[in-house]
Amino acid sequence: MSDDFNAPRGTLDWLPARQAARHAMIERFRELCIGAGYAEAATPVFEEKALFSRTAGESSEVVGKEMYLFEDQGERMLALRPEFTASLMRLYLGNGLSREAQPVRLWCAGSCYRYAAVQRGRYREFTQVDAEAIGSDDPAVDADLIALQLRWYRALGLEGVELRINTIGDQGDREPYLALLRDYLDAHLDAVDDEIRRQRDVNPLRAFDTKHPPSQAVMANAPKIADHVSEAATEHFAAVRAFLDARGVEYTVDPTLVRGLDYYCRTTWEFAWPELGGQSGIGGGGRYDGLAESIGGPATPGVGFASGVERVLLALEEQERLPATPRPVDAFFAIFTPAARPELHALLDVARDAGVVCEADLAGRGVKGQMKQADRIGAARTVVCGDDEWTRRVCLVRDMTSGQQVEVPLAGLVEHLVNAKG
């Protein structure tokens, strides 16, 4: 086979089995969100570029080089959304949701886009589930979201997820700390690798993520942000942890955990499934109390998380825990007399209206082929209609498990199937 077209690099075709699993995962997320008081919202797939560059920060990789950008016929500079948070904040601010009971809790699911090197678990079009609580700085909200995220992984049967949390303080804490960190890096420049030197000005926090062993040794003694944040932020973090402890959520405090997007402050967290290798981060979140102001809104606290559906799906596949999606078929109509097909196909609709899951041969198969098809799709019963039955206006209903057949008048077939269904 030599097709002229492939799916664009970094995109996925979703065949029925995996699509059903993905759908089931999102459905599970929906149920948990509803149960926790989060309502579904949806935003456009593309937004003004500035919405993302102003919030995530020009220095972030995501905004700096991974956004899909395009100009429309009206010369507007647009971007395919790389994430949901900024869009949901825009939705909140632009639709007067600050007048509703706070915090406004929203969730959504859909595709996001980032132009990054493709790898297992990292695609250019990928699916995220997302939950946000906007309008309250109560530490209980942070814990509520973390618990919600964890409950999703548990509900899907994913085992072995690890949670790391940290606080990165308030906006006012950031600059003095970064100055401190830069001083420390400058004092050890000869011992760290080039990447860190390159990031020194733009994003020195990333130095903590280094995989270069000598650099790791240096960073182990570097000043940690959690030790240099305001008293208010420290207290807030302690409160978040108290809520998590009370809820029985296990975590490790990781003072080197930083997030890639500039708008985060205070609580940050990340869930990982280590066996996934390079893309082990399956979902992360954090607080973003300064985000609203960066897009011209009033000071509005917020906190939320996103999780990569493909990554969680990969983890579930490795654990052989894909959500099962059985499709119980009540009846297959095996029609051996061509003349009977139109009327029996019409009966399919009647039966379907009555709640019977049923189908018939659509490929001109012979007797054996039709029976085989009935078996293959797992039909509980097969309705057989050949010359003899058709002449007598009846059909045979065969129980595919026991092999027993009963004769049923065509006029009473649907009723019979409904009753047989139980």
Added chain:
RNA sequence: GUGGGCGUAGCUCAGCUGGUGGUAGCUCCUGGUUGUGGUCCAGGCGGUCGUGGGUUCGAGUCCCAUCGCUCACCCCA
């Protein structure tokens, strides 16, 4: 963006130091005496060996390029 590995039927793969693509397995289709599935048997459909160049009498096999997949760096969900 930078490196490593791989690319043979719908799927999983054989194919030895270049010499005519596999009775391979699974799937799919059709049969195995008159209208009945799951097992078994037989037959059939299906590949320009990712693509384009090159070396050679001859390339699936060697070389180059390109595209795709994959792993790592990087980034993040």
